[in-house]
Amino acid sequence: MKVLVAVKRVIDYNVKIRVKADHSDVDLTNVKMAMNPFCEIAVEEAVRLKEKGVATEVVAVTVGPKAAQEQLRTALALGADRAIHIETDERAESLAVAKLLAKVVEEEQPGLVVLGKQAIDTDNNQTGQMLAALTGLPQGTFASEVAVDGDKVNVTREIDGGLQTIALTLPAIVTTDLRLNEPRYAKLPDIMKAKKKPLDVKTPADYGIEVASKVSLLKVESPAERKGGVKVASVDELIDKLKNEAKVL
Amino acid sequence: MSILVLADLHEGQLAGATAHVVAAAQAIGGDIDVLVAGEGVQAAAEAAAKLDGVSKVRVADNAVYAHQLAEPMGALLVELADGYTHVLASASTTGKNVLPRLAALKDVSQLSDVIAVDSADTFKRPIYAGNAIATVKSDDALKVITVRSTGFDAVGTSGSATIETVDVVVDNSQSSFVKEELAQSDRPELGGAKVVISGGRGMGNGENFKLLDGIADKLGAAIGASRAAVDAGFVPNDMQVGQTGKIVAPDLYIAVGISGAIQHLAGMKDSKVIVAINKDDEAPIFQVADYGLVGDLFEILPELESKL
Numbered sequence: 088m089k090v091l092v093a094v095k096r097v098i099d100y101n102v103k104i105r106v107k108a109d110h111s112d113v114d115l116t117n118v119k120m121a122m123n124p125f126c127e128i129a130v131e132e133a134v135r136l137k138e139k140g141v142a143t144e145v146v147a148v149t150v151g152p153k154a155a156q157e158q159l160r161t162a163l164a165l166g167a168d169r170a171i172h173i174e175t176d177e178r179a180e181s182l183a184v185a186k187l188l189a190k191v192v193e194e195e196q197p198g199l200v201v202l203g204k205q206a207i208d209t210d211n212n213q214t215g216q217m218l219a220a221l222t223g224l225p226q227g228t229f230a231s232e233v234a235v236d237g238d239k240v241n242v243t244r245e246i247d248g249g250l251q252t253i254a255l256t257l258p259a260i261v262t263t264d265l266r267l268n269e270p271r272y273a274k275l276p277d278i279m280k281a282k283k284k285p286l287d288v289k290t291p292a293d294y295g296i297e298v299a300s301k302v303s304l305l306k307v308e309s310p311a312e313r314k315g316g317v318k319v320a321s322v323d324e325l326i327d328k329l330k331n332e333a334k335v336l
Numbered sequence: 337m338s339i340l341v342l343a344d345l346h347e348g349q350l351a352g353a354t355a356h357v358v359a360a361a362q363a364i365g366g367d368i369d370v371l372v373a374g375e376g377v378q379a380a381a382e383a384a385a386k387l388d389g390v391s392k393v394r395v396a397d398n399a400v401y402a403h404q405l406a407e408p409m410g411a412l413l414v415e416l417a418d419g420y421t422h423v424l425a426s427a428s429t430t431g432k433n434v435l436p437r438l439a440a441l442k443d444v445s446q447l448s449d450v451i452a453v454d455s456a457d458t459f460k461r462p463i464y465a466g467n468a469i470a471t472v473k474s475d476d477a478l479k480v481i482t483v484r485s486t487g488f489d490a491v492g493t494s495g496s497a498t499i500e501t502v503d504v505v506v507d508n509s510q511s512s513f514v515k516e517e518l519a520q521s522d523r524p525e526l527g528g529a530k531v532v533i534s535g536g537r538g539m540g541n542g543e544n545f546k547l548l549d550g551i552a553d554k555l556g557a558a559i560g561a562s563r564a565a566v567d568a569g570f571v572p573n574d575m576q577v578g579q580t581g582k583i584v585a586p587d588l589y590i591a592v593g594i595s596g597a598i599q600h601l602a603g604m605k606d607s608k609v610i611v612a613i614n615k616d617d618e619a620p621i622f623q624v625a626d627y628g629l630v631g632d633l634f635e636i637l638p639e640l641e642s643k644l
Contacts, residue, residue: 103598104464113468181436182445209463211448216406216436225510226406228433231573241514246429247527247582248346249518249574253405256510265580266573302445305458306471313605316626318617322639325611325629333609333626335531335588336555336644 088198088235088257090142092133093188094126094162096155097208110306113208122158125203127165128263131270132233133201134166141235142199144168148191150184152176156286163281164273170286173294180300181209183291185217190294192222197258199240204229204262215262225255229264337366337456340394340416342425342434343384345374345404347518350383352528353426355493356485361424362389363453363488369394369420370497373412375402381499390497398505403513404430410437411506417442417478421456427482428527435482444476451487465579466602485527486585486606519574526575529558531588532607534577535570536562536600538593538614538633542570547634548592550641560584562594578603593633596621613637 098104098113099121105114122130136142147162148171149155159170173187192200205212219226227233227242231250234241235257243252245264273281291298319325329336339361344351354370361368368389372381373396381395394416400408413434417423423438425431427449439446451469452460458473459481526532533548533555545559552559560577561570577584579602589607594600596612596619604610605624612625613633622628629636 098464104467106468113464180445182440182443185440207465210465211446212432213436213439213446213448216433217440217446219406220410220437220440226433226437227511228406229429244429245573246516247574248525249516249572251403251516252514254512254514259510300445301475302447303473303475304470305473307463308469308471310462310466310469313610313624315623316610316628318622318628318630322629322636322643325627325640326643328627329588329609329611333588335609 088142089144089146089195090133090136091146091148091192091195091197091200092129092162092167093200093202094130094147094149094158095123095203095206096120096149096151096158097123097206100124100207106307106309110308112304112307120154122161123203123206125205125263127270128265128267129201129203130162130165130167131268132263135268136235137166146171146195146197148188149173150175150179150187159286160281161273163284164278165271169284172286172288173291174288175291175298177298179298180302181211181213181217183296183298183300185214185221186296187291187294188218189221190296199235199258200260202260202262204264215260219260224258224260226260227253227255228262230261231264231266233261233267337364337421338419339364339366339368339422339424340420341368341370342413342423342431343370343372343380344426344428344430345377345380346525348374348376348380350380351428352490352525353428353485354384355387355490356488357424357426357483358387358389358491359488360450360453360483362491364422364456366421367391371396371416373401373409374404375399385497385499386493386495388491388493388495390495393497393499394502395499396502396504400505400508404434405508405511405513406433406437407511408506408508409434410441412504413438414441415504416502420478422479422481424481424483427484431482435480439480442478442480444478444480445474446480446482447472447474448482449484450481451484465599484583486583519572523552524556524558526558526560526577526582526584530586531555531557532560532577532584532586533557533590533592534560534562534594535565535592536594537564537568539565539570545571547637551637551644554641554644562600564597591621591625592637594621595619596624
């Protein structure tokens with residue numbers, strides 16, 4: 088079974104973001120970029136499926152600027168066999184990415200597609216679900232456990248209030264939640280080897296897909312800052328303040 | 337304008353989040369219908385009919401919609417969406433699971449986690465874990481939106497909408513429900529509680545979370561946890577408050593032994609009053625807390641419980 092894994096280049100999760108002075112967007116100049124953490128979990132899951140003998144080939148795909156090839160090389164270093172880069176400098180929204188991935192699914196015919204549940208920049212949490220809808224494949228989102236069993240996959244999902252397990256027919260789309268696995272670090276020899284692994288470059292036009300969206304970003308602002316309050320000296324003072332000042336007790 | 341709100345269910349009953357989503361629909365303006373889909377959902381439909389501002393409740397009660405699996409729910413919404421200008425759902429795990437399918441099949445974008453309505457086509461939503469707020473305008477003919485319930489005050493329950501049956505039945509041979517393990521608790525649901533008390537790594541171990549029980553009982557509070565406490569294995573993930581867990585905005589939030597990592601603050605900083613109890617007086621949580629108490633939580637918690 089072939090596993091397709093989608094990754095996204097985003098701001099490194101440790102970086103504190105800055106809003107541009109003209110409020111047009113978040114400032115990404117000279118900011119450290121990395122693979123989206125949920126995508127790292129997706130790559131790890133795909134590689135583990137290969138190590139278990141469930142997957143025969145792992146193909147990594149991304150949609151993004153030329154620099155996003157760094158993240159594909161990371162996926163290759165972590166164990167993906169080959170990569171597809173759909174290059175665009177336009178801001179590709181979830182729907183456009185899902186349409187492009189649907190074309191890749193049509194071409195590659197994977198048994199399983201694994202994606203992160205959301206990217207930490209736009210926080211959309213849409214692409215996997217949209218891909219499932221467009222390809223007509225079932226979806227297991229927010230996965231904390233994925234168990235392939237013959238022509239089915241059981242996915243345990245993190246839902247509000249607990250866990251839900253569903254069974255899906257294969258091929259299927261899975262999106263990863265944080266507790267699915269702990270991604271490994273790439274080792275230096277693997278990083279070297281990854282440079283020689285095949286990486287195909289395509290454009291959205293090759294697939295006949297328009298990246299432009301009907302949603303426009305009008306303004307980006309910093310959220311209202313919350314100011315620190317006072318320190319209280321004792322439990323009695325705390326209770327008094329909550330009762331008489333904040334009036335929440 | 338004409339708005340369809342997908343009702344959120346919790347164990348077959350109407351979830352509190354729906355009243356917040358209806359409030360967002362009122363901010364957009366226009367006729368508001370609520371879709372209640374599931375199996376055995378008559379009581380939920382009756383509860384939805386009482387929400388202020390709702391003109392009509394549409395009920396799809398069929399085994400294929402049990403557990404609100406994504407594939408049949410998406411297909412149902414596609415059948416019903418014609419004639420509406422907006423389809424809204426709560427940004428719960430159900431709304432997030434189902435709504436993007438509708439958007440994709442209608443070839444429109446989705447706006448996720450909307451926290452404010454500027455106009456019928458312009459909305460505010462948090463990006464970068466709430467570290468920036470984007471104002472976005474959608475020119476799509478159908479606006480598909482998930483609503484963060486903390487952004488809107490719940491509507492009242494003095495309405496009397498009509499209830500009509502939807503007899504659309506879709507096929508689903510692709511996905512099936514296996515099991516659910518839901519945390520059983522007599523406490524209020526974390527997302528909707530008026531008071532939340534959360535423990536962090538400072539609690540030391542899972543056993544010590546019992547120290548929060550008595551206080552939660554006295555305050556009618558839900559109990560939460562930081563990601564550090566979840567990752568350390570103290571408590572299950574469904575208790576997590578933060579960017580990667582639940583987003584809460586109660587009247588009173590009490591953070592106990594929580595240092596205040598950005599990812600935790602993203603989940604609770606919109607609470608009305610924040611109390612922090614921590615032994616480290618330099619902990620970042622004090623920068624957002626209205627009332628800070630520096631000290632040993634193992635002494636403070638029993639004292640607080642006895643004095644409340």
